[in-house]
Amino acid sequence: MDDDIVIVGGGQSKFGKRKGLGIRELAFEAVSDLMNDFNMGIEDIDASVIGIAGEEFSGQGAPAAVVVDEIGMVGKPTIRVESACATGSAGIKTAYGWIKAGFYDTVMVVGVEKMTSVSSARATELMARAGDVRWESPYGCSFPGYYAIMASAHMKEYGTTKEMLSSVGVKAHHYGSLNPKAHIQKEVSLEEAVNSIPIAYPLNLYDCSLISDGAAAVVLTKASLAKKYTDSPVRIKGVGSGSDTMEIAHRKSLTSLSGAKEAARRAYKMAGVTAKDIDVAEVHDCFTIAEIIATEDLGFFEPGQGGPAALDGQTYIGGKIPINVDGGLKSKGHPLGATGVSQANEIRNQLLGKSYNRQVEGAKIGLSHNVGQSGQFVNVMIYDRV
């Protein structure tokens, strides 16, 4: 329908430790990449939504305006959105609304984060502040801790094993090794992953996503205007969001994210599809256990079956549902604000058949699942070709 919202351009910077580059330069790199397959110029875009999770990493307050300056959109309306690690998808949801409201025809969403300007310990501390700074982070709980608790609960309830967790990391590194924009391009064996250094039991080094610099960008417009920009628009067919209690101690379950299940329910309903219809998915694998839980919350596998399915290779290309075949947060990297936008960009590339040696052949419907904090912000989106 003419009323549909479509993605008409996408780009991404190299993710990694990008020494000497700040949020300006990273954003510029992503937008330059986008412009390579874009029929029009930056002057044809009406407004921007900038996703940046933490201002302390860059030290720049109200950082949207510096990004807008650098990408050539001076004078055009902008906003910063933030939903912790779900910031990127929150940006897409905001831009979608602005177009539907009639404010703008065409909006660029740029997600960007500069994280390696501080030490890893400081980065972990800054991220821990997204936990409750009254009742959680001061007592030592950081994000590996939250997910270690979930992993332990999942192991106890379903018999999930460390090998199952590690197999998720092995897959991530396999596909990351094929992705030139991934932070780490290196295969890892299951044995290496299982025996890697412990971070927070039962999570090892290869269970934890990366602290990365990077940016990603997409341009959204109305389907009726898409032809100006591209011959191959990708539609955002469903959007669903969910949330959860601030403190994980208040939750009914630690083996599932209720906000993710709700977000998925809403996105499937809006798109008129079910989990069975999804050909390729990007899920928020901030930790390996998060991917296993995501595949269950999204309905790809029954509760408790995500671990065995991962170990069995069912989430590789050729398996039941290919997941994170760009390397995911684990190997592609996780520059907080960029992640959700990068997921949308990867699904777009998959649906357009442009994912090269990581292509899911014939992929027609894709899904992205982006989680902030430990489940307080979840956005699930479903995409297809128009």
Added chain:
Amino acid sequence: MDDDIVIVGGGQSKFGKRKGLGIRELAFEAVSDLMNDFNMGIEDIDASVIGIAGEEFSGQGAPAAVVVDEIGMVGKPTIRVESACATGSAGIKTAYGWIKAGFYDTVMVVGVEKMTSVSSARATELMARAGDVRWESPYGCSFPGYYAIMASAHMKEYGTTKEMLSSVGVKAHHYGSLNPKAHIQKEVSLEEAVNSIPIAYPLNLYDCSLISDGAAAVVLTKASLAKKYTDSPVRIKGVGSGSDTMEIAHRKSLTSLSGAKEAARRAYKMAGVTAKDIDVAEVHDCFTIAEIIATEDLGFFEPGQGGPAALDGQTYIGGKIPINVDGGLKSKGHPLGATGVSQANEIRNQLLGKSYNRQVEGAKIGLSHNVGQSGQFVNVMIYDRV
């Protein structure tokens, strides 16, 4: 029209130095105030948009979720938005889009800031980071400095005087003295204001807005659903936004904000009204010069006439256009994320005839003008009774 977006509830905490209260408690106070004139309960609201400008003030990263927990909206989708001092109106714009997109029927916007947890010097430094941290703030430019430059330019170009600037502060304190929720309730004479201590020439103490704690909340829904919530919905009839260069050194003019003019143009066009139709306005008087420039940018007075008009009392109730008759940022206070939401709430009260001893009699159309940074984020909104 059924398609219109309306405000069906509003509330505000007391603004001020709210010792012992954090973002949670301030937000709760605003939402409690809102619930007093609201026909339904918090359970009838589908989602929230949380406006918080600076996470360093509270130390809470990704702070939307802690606010949502406290106001009884656990499990419902949320997002944080940030546009420096225009954060509150950015929240309203985002919620407007989400409803228009069909994501939700009813969305609460909560703007909140806890600023007095740090010293005034530290607050000024944190706010200065919203200037360019590469080329501006490290060289000593903080926000009083930006606006002092604009004031000097305005004085040079138009002959604006210190008395004219001070008269804006005098008016703010007059109306603030009548507003029980204002940070400072104290009349100030023109003589006192002109002779108050210098902050950044030509701006004195009574030219500068306050560092305040506070929160404000509004609930938006579709006009077709408004009856469930209230007998007197207020419509958001126009929304316009603008922006400007990051560095003020790059601007063509220092006596006007080009983003504000553009935002006004768009808002008037969408609403189908002109400056002459506005009965009451809330403008972003972070400094007295900012109010003078705002009244010119919005078309209430010709360029250069804002100062004389202010000194002449034309912006009091009974004058040509009553401006900031709640005390404005100068006397009501300026808790960054709350300000834009409080402006909308004040206009709503004015249009409903609920502003008591500060009521603009017969006000039918109102306007709010909310500016972030030194003009990089501007949102202008126009409201009427449905």
